[in-house]
Amino acid sequence: MATISLSLLLLFFFSLLFASSPSSAGIVGVNYGRVANDLPSPSAVASLLESSGVSHVKLYDSDPAVLHALAGTGVSVTVALPNENLTAAALSPSFASLWVRQSVAAYLPSTRISAVAVGNEVFAVSNSTNNLTSSLVPAMLNILSALSDLGLDKTVKVSSPIALTALQASYPSSAGSFRPDIADSVMKPMLDLIRNTDSFLMVNAYPFFAYESNSDVISLDYALFRPNAGVVDAGTGLKYYSLLDAQLDAVFAAAGRLGFGDVKVSISETGWPSKGDEGETGAGVENAEAYNGNLVRRVLSGNAGTPMKPEADMDVYLFALFNENEKPGPTSERNYGLFYPNQEKVYEVDLALRGGGGGLKWQEARTSAAAGAGARGETWCVANAMAGKERLQRGLDYACGEGGADCGRIQPGKDCYDPATLEAHASFAFNSYYQKKGRLAGTCDFHGAAHVVTQSPKIGKCELPTRA
Known part of the structure; x- marks a missing residue:
């Protein structure tokens, strides 16, 4: 997992700002x-x-x-x-x-x-x-x-x-x-x-x-x-x-x-x-x-x-x-x-x-979509592989840094480290952030790098939690 940097956080927030243009x-x-x-x-x-x-x-x-x-x-x-x-x-x-x-x-x-x-x-x-x-x-x-x-x-x-x-x-x-x-x-x-x-x-x-x-x-x-x-x-x-x-x-x-x-x-x-x-x-x-x-x-x-x-x-x-x-x-x-x-x-x-x-408008689209999925029962937030490595990495850095996600379990030697891929680690971090925020509408997005699913995902041997 990459370390957080101020420049990456600024880039992430500026990209969010212009996402709905x-x-x-x-x-x-x-x-x-x-x-x-x-x-x-x-x-x-x-x-x-x-x-x-x-x-x-x-x-x-x-x-x-x-x-x-x-x-x-x-x-x-x-x-x-x-x-x-x-x-x-x-x-x-x-x-x-x-x-x-x-x-x-x-x-x-x-x-x-x-x-x-x-x-x-x-x-x-x-x-x-x-x-x-x-x-x-x-x-x-x-x-x-x-x-x-x-x-x-x-x-x-x-x-x-x-x-x-x-x-x-x-x-x-x-x-x-x-x-x-x-x-x-x-x-x-x-x-x-x-x-x-x-x-x-x-x-x-x-x-x-x-x-x-x-x-x-x-x-x-x-x-x-x-x-x-x-x-x-x-x-x-x-x-x-x-x-x-x-x-x-x-x-x-x-x-x-x-x-x-x-x-x-x-x-x-x-x-x-x-x-x-x-x-x-x-x-x-x-x-x-x-x-x-x-x-x-x-x-x-x-x-x-x-x-x-x-x-x-x-x-x-x-x-x-x-x-x-x-x-x-x-x-x-x-x-x-x-x-x-x-x-x-x-x-x-x-x-x-x-x-x-x-x-x-994308901001409203992601909000209503997340709200609709949340109303149907348990939901999870996972990485969107189509977003590309750069966007996944920015989202991962934010979730594990300022976002306050619990990323300890994806550190080397921990139970959710394997598979040691960017997509797997991002999914864990995104879901941790999403659950921590109470699955509120708009909290599973990361500038298009994540989306809500309604079936329990499993990453290697690690099941993603449904609450913070």
Whole structure:
């Protein structure tokens, strides 16, 4: 265990001071899908978004009732050109121009439209009888040109959400590559457009699908951002503690193979179902709450980079705002919502958080998350390995120094010294501090280096205490 120094303590407290700055964290938004017959009115949804502190919303169309309802709310909106309009937008600049005037310009500035999603998972739905793939980039170019004609191209970004099925290879992450049928013909010009307009690649990523199909080899903790042993990428030696990280880095690697390793990525959809069919392993309220809650806390911590891109912010749009009862497919498809149609929460992921510039405020997020976990019974505070060694060490030094944690048991020769790793010692110190403070909200954080768990952790032969 390292010794305390004044400079380290000052660094730790200054980093805490700036942790909630919007420039040091990504944003969290929601997808507002409407494949249902029992949803509240758009005006009621706008009120729900405001009262819940949701500052970014992604739509799947440009419905006038929704866009009018969002006027004056300050919510940043991504509108969508649906797949059924792709061919027309690709073949006809006048169609694209009319669509932009009617679906974007007509609502500005009252409704804060910040991006256009051109199509959705086009490569996944395109086939020989409905070949939308070849229309994608021409449609994007025509939409961009229409925005430019109106002087909106600098403030309204253009992108297109891709599913991970666009990848030919995704494991290990360093081997990530796009499918040969789209790599040079579609992805390369699309990434070129994105780079030249300072936009971002939209990626729909669902660790649930990978876990559900491979639960015999993928750890649930690895999928839910919980403490785990990690997975090493044999190609780079990088260690992954999150399946979502591994998926994102596969996309970064694929873009890098085409010469676009600097592309920015936004997670346009991700989530976890709160209910599923009998064979849908992992679907359930507890896991959905863990996935979305841990993801939100991580994004807003300002420490949301991946092993391959450690400095990258992570903008995330959770799927979805509501359970949607008319979606086809297995039960899980109808149970991704954060809210029931009656506007009650499906589970506790507190979105009543506002931050400058539209992000959610990390300080309040960690407070409510800890409070929610504490209300359910015994809780412990453990190290977040994804925070990195420097942040773990700063937190450990503070907990054992000024924080007054009982760190005697992790000294050489004592019962909790082994395993003699930074993560193990930090977990013991963080938990000691947390229990000493009566498990008060906000006392398990250490600038994103720790988080609350509700199952008793064991470090070597040492069980972490549940009281000071």
